[in-house]
Amino acid sequence: MVKICCIGAGYVGGPTMAVIALKCPSIEVVVVDISVNRINAWNSDQLPIYEPGLDDVVKQCRGKNLFFSTDVEKHVYEADIIFVSVNTPTKTRGLGAGKAADLTYWESAARMIADVSKSDKIVVEKSTVPVKTAEAIEKILTHNSKGINFSILSNPEFLAEGTAIQDLFKPDRVLIGGRETPTAQKAVQALKQVYAQWVPEDRIITSNLWSAELSKLAANAFLAQRISSVNAISALCEATGADVTEVAYSVGKDSRIGPKFLNASVGFGGSCFQKDILNLVYICECNGLPEVANYWKQVIKINDYQKNRFVNRIVSSMFNTVSGKKIAVLGFAFKKDTGDTRETPAIDVCKGLLGDKAKISIYDPQVTEDQIQRDLALNKFDWDHPVHLQPLSPTAAKQVSVTWDAYEAAKDAHGVCILTEWDEFKKLDYQSIYENMQKPAFIFDGRNVIDPEKLRKIGFIVYSIGKPLDAWLKDMPAVA
Ligand code: NAI
Known part of the structure; x- marks a missing residue:
C-alpha cells in the first residue's frame, strides 16, 4: 500500500x-x-x-x-x-x-x-x-x-x-x-x-519545476488582476452613470475575455491573492525587473483604493461623519461559503469605520465573535504570525458588537453595509429591516447582491458599487 x-x-x-x-x-x-x-x-x-x-x-x-x-x-x-x-x-x-x-x-x-x-x-x-x-x-x-x-x-x-x-x-x-x-x-x-x-x-x-512554481503565482496574479480591472471600471461607472454589471456583461461576452471573475466588489480578500502578488513583485525586483514589479503592484493598489473608496462613500454620504452612528455589517468572511476571514476586505472597511468612531454591529453566518475581535486587533500581515496577536483596545472593543442575526445587527442602525455575497442576504426582509432603522436609512452594497431599485422603493438610500448613483449621493462631496 x-x-x-x-x-x-x-x-x-x-x-x-x-x-x-x-x-x-x-x-x-x-x-x-x-x-x-x-x-x-x-x-x-x-x-x-x-x-x-x-x-x-x-x-x-x-x-x-x-x-x-x-x-x-x-x-x-x-x-x-x-x-x-x-x-x-x-x-x-x-x-x-x-x-x-x-x-x-x-x-x-x-x-x-x-x-x-x-x-x-x-x-x-x-x-x-x-x-x-x-x-x-x-x-x-x-x-x-x-x-x-x-x-x-x-x-x-x-x-x-x-x-x-x-x-x-x-x-x-x-x-x-x-x-x-x-x-x-x-x-x-x-x-x-x-x-x-x-x-x-x-x-x-x-x-519543468520552475514553470510549475511560477504558474501558480501567475494564475493568482491574473485572477486578482481581473477583479482590480473591473473594480477600476466600477469607479468610472459611478462617475459617468454607466452600470458596471452591464459593462462587465458586454465585455465578458467576448470569448477572448470570458464572463468569469468580472463582478465588481468592495475588493478581493483571502489568504492568497495579495500575498502571492507581493511575492511575485518581490521576485521581479530581485531579478532586476522594476517595471514588471510595478505593473503587478498596481493590482494591489487598486484593491486598496476600492476598499478606501467604499469607506469614504459611506462616511461622505452620511453627512461626512459616522461618529457614534450604528452601522450594521452583513458578512465578514472574504467570500461566501467559507468562514475564512484572512485578508477579508471587511477588516479594512470596519477599521476605516472605527477610525471615524462608528459603532459597528457585525453578522456573518460562519464567523465567530472571537475570530472577528481577533481580526480587528491584528496589524496588516500579522494574521499568519500568531506571536504578534494583540488584544483590541478597550475603546475599539466597545465600538464593535457581533450578532447571530442580520435583523438584530440592523436594528436601530443608521446604515447597513453588505461585505460578503452570502445567498441569504439576497432573501432578507428588507422592508422590516428598513422599518427598524434610523432614518434616513442607508444601504451600502459592497457585493452587488441586492436590487437597488427595489430597495429605493422601500425608502432606502442605496449605494451599489459601480451603479448609477442616487441623487442623494451625487450631491455629497466627491469621493477620492
Ligand atoms: P493554513 O494556515 O490553513 O494551513 C497550514 C497548516 O500548516 C497550519 O495548520 C499549520 O499549523 C501547519 N504547519 C505549519 N508549519 C508546520 C510544520 N512544520 N509541521 C506541521 N504542520 C505545520 O494554510 P492554507 O490556506 O492551507 O495554505 C497552505 C498553502 O497552500 C499556502 O502556501 C497557500 O498559499 C497555498 N494555497 C492556499 C489556498 C487557499 O485557498 N487557502 C489555495 C491554494 C494554495
Whole structure:
C-alpha cells in the first residue's frame, strides 16, 4: 500500500487529502499538523474549516484510509510521498518584509523530513512558494540526506475556498513539475498515477519545476488582476452613470475575455491573492525587473483604493461623519461559503469605520465573535504570525458588537453595509429591516447582491458599487 503523509492540515491540506483518500481507497493518507487543536477538530464532528461537501467526504474515509495526527515524525518516516502544505505568509520583518514569502514553516518541515527519513521519498510542494524554492528545499534535503534519495516535485493547488470539493473532484487541471532526471521523472509518473484515479489524463499537465512554481503565482496574479480591472471600471461607472454589471456583461461576452471573475466588489480578500502578488513583485525586483514589479503592484493598489473608496462613500454620504452612528455589517468572511476571514476586505472597511468612531454591529453566518475581535486587533500581515496577536483596545472593543442575526445587527442602525455575497442576504426582509432603522436609512452594497431599485422603493438610500448613483449621493462631496 502506498503511504501518503501531508504536513499541514489547513484549508488546502485537509480537503485535498480527504479527496485523495476518497478517490484512492488503496492509498493510506495521513494528514499531520503541529496544531493540536486543528488535529482534534479534524477528528471531531466539528471540522476546523467550513467548506460545502467536506463533511461528507471526511466521514466516508476517516478511520479507513484517512487519518489526522500530531505525530508528524512517525508519519513522515513511514510515508512514500510527502506533501508539504504549510503556510507561506508574507514576511513581516527583515529582508523583503511586506513582500517576500516567509519560508520559515517550509524550511522547518524540510529539515524535519531530512532528520527522520530512512528511505527514499517523493517530496511534493503543495504550498504556494516563490519560484526556485525547490532548489533550496533540495539543498536542505540532500545536504542532510545520509544517502537517501529525495525527489522534489511542484504540485501547486488551484482550488478555491467555498468550492474546494467541487474543484478537487473536477479540476480544470492538475500541474506536476519535476526535474528532467530519470529519478525525478519516475516520481512525476508516480504522482500522476495518484491523480489519474479520477482526473482525466488530458487534464494532468507535467512541466519543468520552475514553470510549475511560477504558474501558480501567475494564475493568482491574473485572477486578482481581473477583479482590480473591473473594480477600476466600477469607479468610472459611478462617475459617468454607466452600470458596471452591464459593462462587465458586454465585455465578458467576448470569448477572448470570458464572463468569469468580472463582478465588481468592495475588493478581493483571502489568504492568497495579495500575498502571492507581493511575492511575485518581490521576485521581479530581485531579478532586476522594476517595471514588471510595478505593473503587478498596481493590482494591489487598486484593491486598496476600492476598499478606501467604499469607506469614504459611506462616511461622505452620511453627512461626512459616522461618529457614534450604528452601522450594521452583513458578512465578514472574504467570500461566501467559507468562514475564512484572512485578508477579508471587511477588516479594512470596519477599521476605516472605527477610525471615524462608528459603532459597528457585525453578522456573518460562519464567523465567530472571537475570530472577528481577533481580526480587528491584528496589524496588516500579522494574521499568519500568531506571536504578534494583540488584544483590541478597550475603546475599539466597545465600538464593535457581533450578532447571530442580520435583523438584530440592523436594528436601530443608521446604515447597513453588505461585505460578503452570502445567498441569504439576497432573501432578507428588507422592508422590516428598513422599518427598524434610523432614518434616513442607508444601504451600502459592497457585493452587488441586492436590487437597488427595489430597495429605493422601500425608502432606502442605496449605494451599489459601480451603479448609477442616487441623487442623494451625487450631491455629497466627491469621493477620492
Ligand atoms: P493554513 O494556515 O490553513 O494551513 C497550514 C497548516 O500548516 C497550519 O495548520 C499549520 O499549523 C501547519 N504547519 C505549519 N508549519 C508546520 C510544520 N512544520 N509541521 C506541521 N504542520 C505545520 O494554510 P492554507 O490556506 O492551507 O495554505 C497552505 C498553502 O497552500 C499556502 O502556501 C497557500 O498559499 C497555498 N494555497 C492556499 C489556498 C487557499 O485557498 N487557502 C489555495 C491554494 C494554495
